[in-house]
Amino acid sequence: MVLPRRKANRMQGLNVPDVDFETTWGVLEKAFLEIHTKNASALSFEELYRNAYKIVLKKKGEELYHKVADFEARWLSSEVRTKIVATITPPLQLLTEGNGGRLLSSTAERRTAGENFLRTLKQSWEDHGVCMGMLTDVLMYMVKDRVYCTDHRQPSIFAKAMGLFRDQILRSFDRPNGTMLAECLTKVILDQIQMDRDGEKIDQHLIKANVYMLEGLYQSDQEVEEEKLYLKMFEPYFLETSAAFYREEGERLLKESDAGTYCKEAKRRIDEESDRCRSTISEATTSKIQRVVEDELIRHKMKGLIEMDSGVQYMIDNDKLYELGLVFELEARVDPRKGELTKAIVKIVQDMGLAINRTAEVTSAAPPTAAAQDDAGEEKQKAGAARQINQQTVAALKWVEDVLALKERFDSIWKVAFNSDQTISTALTRSIADVINAFGRSSEYISLFIDENMKKGIRDKTEIEVDATLEQAIMTLRYLQDKDIFETYYKKHLCKRLLLKKSQSIDVEKQMISKMKMELGNSFTLKLEAMFKDMTLSEDLTGGYRAHVTRLGQADAKRVELSINVLTSMTWPLEAFRGAGEDEREGRSNLIFPGSIERIKTGFERFYAEKYSGRKLTWQTNMGDADMKATFPKSRNGRPMTHDINCSTYGMLILLLFNDLRADQPLSLEEIQTKTNIRESDLKRNLQSLAVAPKTRFLVKEPMSREIKAGDKFYYNDNFSSKIIKIKVGVVSAGNKVEGDKERKETEKKNNDSRGFAIEAAVVRIMKQRKDLSHAQLITETLTVLSSQFKPDVNMIKKRIESLIEREYLERIEDAPVPSYKYLA
């Protein structure tokens, strides 16, 4: 750019004459001093600006920069520092120099002194900021001179000035060998915060301003984000003292208050700290201090908190849902898996479950001893025996109800207090399952529970209630491991309900089956459904037979009606009606029927054979019952009365014998047995109910004793009297009750047998598919396949495999690296 000479004089306005650096700087320095003493109004910005402009144009920018820096350093180290140091009064000195400071001076003293110090520091900082803002602006032309700044790698004059504040103020000492001012600051702030935590009022803005200063300064002039003074000189100490404080506070709270208060306190403290970060210190610390408080008040104390006297156990015992919720919330903060709480809950559930199991065992075991003690009089003992049966059933019902109540209770706690947490839900399910499976008789008891409800419980209940009950039963089933055992019991109980017509509603029974089907699968209910089918078929059959008889024209008044159930022998657990495991095959088949009954029997056999050829009917007389009409001469206040008697087939046979006799003619036990061919034990049982039981004493026994012995004589009871028209003779062992030990063993043995088959079937199925498989793999696969039915014993599987090898279904692979088997087709 070449300018015409004549135009050069036009530029004299901007043309800078020779500038004397020292004089110009002198003007500036004097002005700066004015600025620092807040006398800027006397100064012309333009003049200062112009002076700086001149210096820079003369390429003296660097010199100016250093001059300014020197000037600032001098100012800060003399004026400002003195002012601040003056505020460090004895209470603060005590605080900053030793740990005993808090004890030696009163809070009020320290607070005032601290606030004074903080205020002065804040004021100095703000003044410095404003002045430096003005200075930088005046020196804008120098600042603008980027070439200079970047070339020399110097921080901007503003940053430099900030650094000077750090070096000259914060990093200086209050007196030789004293404390660094920054350290004083940190300690004072911490002290103030401590006061705040103790519930005293402090000036939050003052602290915030100082913290803001620390956040605005850096360790070095490079201004690295991670090297903020706040992060280096304050935050670590803050976190450290907070940790110490809360550690102590937590321990004190654990000792002094109950768990509920602790939770509330902890929650309050956490909120308070995050509030404090917002109002008093820096938001950047929020997450860190939260973590510290959580560590100290929750993570490290959770175990102690849960195990307190007033801990989780107490809360659950006393339904302190709100407090439980607090515990949950606390734990959830620090551990998404809620390990401690889950552990505690699981333990409590298991303890409570154990108590339920134990109660059930005690109740079911107690009555026999009670009955044994009270042997005064036959009545009582009889009642005792009845009670024993009852007691067992009651124990079973109570057990199931207790378990359900337990689950219910924890479900509601879970919903209300635990925010329906997934992890805890899993743990709860597992522990309830543990409770159920830890109890040896759970399968039986659950089935009994259903049985009881089917027989009595669902009476007077609405459909919805019934459904709820069924749902509950299904729920316990869901937890049950040994479903096959349950099936056995259920079949047995269902069988009795159906045959003895004890069930309240067949519809509900079917509903139950369909629920099981949904829950446990098709194969589980196959046999149960078959039982229902047999029942329906039998009804048709009975109707058909009746029609058939009518057609034959044998319908006379005295004819005996027959109602029959034809049962498929494989699906029905007929042994439920037999005496425990005794072989009574001959006893049944050789029963002697009187003519009228025998006719009916053969009549139906013929009818059935016509309908279904090739099927064999076996009469289960031990399961039948009979309705009879009998007249007793003195029944109703000495006048004759006809009663409808319902008794077992055996009872009927016995009573029919007395039809042909005179009233005073006795029959001995032996005679009755020869005439009927009823098995002795059954006979005795039936005679007991006919001749001993007070309400159904149709016969008189001689001698009058409770026991039926050989040689006893029986008479027709002339004097029988009862107000009731319909009399039901108690059928011994008709009700579903808890099994005796012997029965139990029987069931177990049977169950083990059927499990054996199931295992073999599973093994063969797997091997057929895989051809060869290692031992370990085979075991695992078998376990998986069978898990829906029951949890097989590994030893049992091994035995079954052995047996399969013996029978040449499998063979061992000789030279395999791991034990393996091969399928032999």
Place this chain on the structure above:
Amino acid sequence: MASETEYVTLVSSDGFSFVVLRSAAIKSPAIMRMLDPAYGFAESKTNTCHFENINGLVLEKVCEYFYYYQKHKGAKDVTDMDFPIELSLELVMAADYLDSRDTHQAGFIYI
């Protein structure tokens, strides 16, 4: 009179006064800071800025530019501002002094 007035006075080295809208004048960071009441320099007290190294001719053009800029701020396809070619250098120097960097670009760039 420390309050912010609507108009401020800019005075040239040769004594010419230009009364301009404050909002237009503070286009220059230097002027903006001079007049900032927070700092409380003499200029902000009197709402008057003296420029010892800018003459009336140049300052007039600078003021014209302030208005020109305020008027066309953000608009597209604005016709360039006219200025006498002989003032170019002085204008550039004044722009530099007042830190009106945009001045270079908007009007004086093609000297």
